Amino acid sequence: MSLGRRAFLQFAAGAVGGTLLTPIPWKLADDSAIWTQNWSWRPSPEPGDLTEKATVCRLCDGGCGIRVRLVNGRRAVYIKGNPKHPVNRGGLCPLGAAGLQLLYAPYRVQQPLKQTASRGDLGGFQPISWDDAMKELSTRLGALRSKGTPHSVAAVTGDSRSSMLPLWRQFLTSYGSPNLFTMPSEADSKAVAASLALGRPADIAFALERADYVLSFGAGLLEGWGSCGHMQSIYGSWREQRPGKPPVVLVQVEPRGSITASKADRWIPVNPGTEAALALGIAHVMVREKLYDLDFAAASAFGFEDWFDAWGTKRQGFKNFVLAAYKPAEVSGITGVDPQRIEELAREFARQERAVAVWGQDAGATPNNVYHDLAFLALNALKGNFKRGGLVGLMPEPPLGALPQPVLDAYASHGLSRDRLDRTAPQPPPLSANAFHAFLDVMAREPAYPVEVLLVHEANPAYALSENHLFADAAAKAGLVVSFSSFMDETAVMADLVLPNHAVFERLDDVIGVPGAPFAYYALAAPVLPPRYNTRHTGDVLLTLARFLGGTVAEGLPWESYESFLRERVQGLAAAYRGAVAKDATVQPGRLEAGAPVKTNFKDARDLWNQLQQGYCWYDAPADPMELLQTASGQYEFACQRLAEVLPPIPEDRFLMPQFAPLQPSGDPGEFPLLLMVYSEPALSDGFYANPPFMNKLLPDDLLLGNDLFAQVHPRTAATVGLTEGGRALIRTPRGEAAVRVHLNPAVRPETIAMVRGLGHTAYDEYIQGKGTNAGGLVEVQMDPITGLGTVWATRAQLRRA
Numbered sequence: 001m002s003l004g005r006r007a008f009l010q011f012a013a014g015a016v017g018g019t020l021l022t023p024i025p026w027k028l029a030d031d032s033a034i035w036t037q038n039w040s041w042r043p044s045p046e047p048g049d050l051t052e053k054a055t056v057c058r059l060c061d062g063g064c065g066i067r068v069r070l071v072n073g074r075r076a077v078y079i080k081g082n083p084k085h086p087v088n089r090g091g092l093c094p095l096g097a098a099g100l101q102l103l104y105a106p107y108r109v110q111q112p113l114k115q116t117a118s119r120g121d122l123g124g125f126q127p128i129s130w131d132d133a134m135k136e137l138s139t140r141l142g143a144l145r146s147k148g149t150p151h152s153v154a155a156v157t158g159d160s161r162s163s164m165l166p167l168w169r170q171f172l173t174s175y176g177s178p179n180l181f182t183m184p185s186e187a188d189s190k191a192v193a194a195s196l197a198l199g200r201p202a203d204i205a206f207a208l209e210r211a212d213y214v215l216s217f218g219a220g221l222l223e224g225w226g227s228c229g230h231m232q233s234i235y236g237s238w239r240e241q242r243p244g245k246p247p248v249v250l251v252q253v254e255p256r257g258s259i260t261a262s263k264a265d266r267w268i269p270v271n272p273g274t275e276a277a278l279a280l281g282i283a284h285v286m287v288r289e290k291l292y293d294l295d296f297a298a299a300s301a302f303g304f305e306d307w308f309d310a311w312g313t314k315r316q317g318f319k320n321f322v323l324a325a326y327k328p329a330e331v332s333g334i335t336g337v338d339p340q341r342i343e344e345l346a347r348e349f350a351r352q353e354r355a356v357a358v359w360g361q362d363a364g365a366t367p368n369n370v371y372h373d374l375a376f377l378a379l380n381a382l383k384g385n386f387k388r389g390g391l392v393g394l395m396p397e398p399p400l401g402a403l404p405q406p407v408l409d410a411y412a413s414h415g416l417s418r419d420r421l422d423r424t425a426p427q428p429p430p431l432s433a434n435a436f437h438a439f440l441d442v443m444a445r446e447p448a449y450p451v452e453v454l455l456v457h458e459a460n461p462a463y464a465l466s467e468n469h470l471f472a473d474a475a476a477k478a479g480l481v482v483s484f485s486s487f488m489d490e491t492a493v494m495a496d497l498v499l500p501n502h503a504v505f506e507r508l509d510d511v512i513g514v515p516g517a518p519f520a521y522y523a524l525a526a527p528v529l530p531p532r533y534n535t536r537h538t539g540d541v542l543l544t545l546a547r548f549l550g551g552t553v554a555e556g557l558p559w560e561s562y563e564s565f566l567r568e569r570v571q572g573l574a575a576a577y578r579g580a581v582a583k584d585a586t587v588q589p590g591r592l593e594a595g596a597p598v599k600t601n602f603k604d605a606r607d608l609w610n611q612l613q614q615g616y617c618w619y620d621a622p623a624d625p626m627e628l629l630q631t632a633s634g635q636y637e638f639a640c641q642r643l644a645e646v647l648p649p650i651p652e653d654r655f656l657m658p659q660f661a662p663l664q665p666s667g668d669p670g671e672f673p674l675l676l677m678v679y680s681e682p683a684l685s686d687g688f689y690a691n692p693p694f695m696n697k698l699l700p701d702d703l704l705l706g707n708d709l710f711a712q713v714h715p716r717t718a719a720t721v722g723l724t725e726g727g728r729a730l731i732r733t734p735r736g737e738a739a740v741r742v743h744l745n746p747a748v749r750p751e752t753i754a755m756v757r758g759l760g761h762t763a764y765d766e767y768i769q770g771k772g773t774n775a776g777g778l779v780e781v782q783m784d785p786i787t788g789l790g791t792v793w794a795t796r797a798q799l800r801r802a
């Protein structure tokens, strides 16, 4: 059975009460995914008592509340969204719905494994006891410290919104390595932009539940942007009747007719990668017609008007810059949007009382560099959205128990005195962010020092990274690769040691913040079942390693277990005695304004812990971004003084301000006349988790048929190379070649090919391997010259008949 995109969209249209996914997918999950398929590994329910356990989903960072149905307390048979949880209010994304297929998957790693043949040889993996595995790894780590090379240990984690990230940081700092990375995400670039304009490298948050008008620059709001469950719940609320108020208007600016574009009130197709230019064209009109927040620009912003630098030189401000450089006629030439349309959009955006601009695609696949993030921030600043009560801010940090200051012995001090490997590149970027692509690139070439141990946690970079060959190239140079994956994924296959984590639903985790949401949020994901196999929580593995290493490393990580570490974090939260536990979905933290009073409703740390264990979440009001400002001027900076510090002496004025600065894809346009653009699809998991078979059933036949992936191509483009619907074709880029079939789609621009992410796995099992093509192997990663972050907006491509 196949559920087409149109049907999926009908679910969206039918959303009520904030729940996007109606019971229909539940029916699918219940009937199709678990019980009526003939997968040999399907769980067989036994007769018995049915119970439900509430917890929080950890299959992504979304923070959705779920309820898991159990038979006799030991067999999980069903997951549904928790209607009492304020993040998703009963909604659930397809991955959440299919989560039990991951728990019961045959490709779970059931005990620690050691590669005894060459890397990548599946038959070479042999079971090893936990004791032996820990001894082997800790001996290796101990020897590297004794040799004075702790910096040669590196780690990457895909878990950046739980207490695992500070634990990793604590471990590597105490040990003596600066080489800690997270898997690339669009939040990386936004955090750098926030540090420039607002002085804090925090996630940017949007009060979309309070918005009346949303101008989205390519943000896949219904394709997984921010928190999928939260966003779907918000979209449902936008489409509810609002007595006495007009409906919320969604305007989607995007080259491709995406799901979000199809559900928006207006879709503005732009030339690929030119969204930031349109934002600046809109800013031009707002400034020219004085439609911006005059008070904010005058009293709370630096560099809006022309200004004088420390040498007394007059520098151009944003107002005169945008008036001179982004006239609608010129912006029209860049974006392909009619000048009149730009003027209308600007006036509409400016006149709506609660209008907000959002942007960004996931997985670092943004048509962005940091100047584009600054352009979207500037548009919000013109709207006054950073003022108290505005719609944009910085994600607040819950006041969790702090980790002790690591005590650095001589080994750690020496290791930490070395540059992080990405910063040893011949021309390191002036602002160095989470540059994992740059790290791999340096590692694969001639690194300043070798990586002896590479630790990979909750990440599958060998598959999920754009230009995924970068990981394989780098790993080939690493002395020892250790994967902590619960699954035999592409990265685990190329590891020397696999130390499997408990699966989600078996382990205790926490969730810190909801991506893109303005309120403070903390939740515990309590296990619903004991571990099925001989696995260990990676947090416990790190604590054990620290004890083996002893000395100041052990002192820096003094907790007996990961649970005791989390308990201490929650004690800190309770001691702050602020915020409250949300007991039901009538609590709407997304509607709170900065500083709104929240009545604390827990007694003490034990009470808070117990409530969090029951699937409730803690929340608090948003923070006021203007109170958090830490810029040199103490104001919102249109002209970023931090850029003046780090760029070459006396940079041109425009290099301090938001601007349209596209990175040019490599390759000869004559040879590669098209642009390959990748996109996400809600029924495809494109990160750490491979798409469970249930989710494949949601894919339409014009996206995946059998093992054939369909690239989306405009009919005119297909005709130029003699292709018709379903025709077999070859896509070639400067990075690789892939065989596909084509689906003729007039909602794709003629100069582009659209290809979905999340297919083309080479590992896992027979139900997952070989389905479609991994777009990550075809795309080109370009380094943002300011931040060193990998950006993947488009790749030159050629299409021909196969």
Ligand code: SF4
Pocket: 057, 058, 059, 060, 061, 062, 063, 064, 088, 092, 093, 094, 095, 096, 097, 227, 228, 229, 230
């Ligand atoms: S959006 Fe994320 S947290 Fe929510 S149900 Fe889906 S996978 Fe789970």
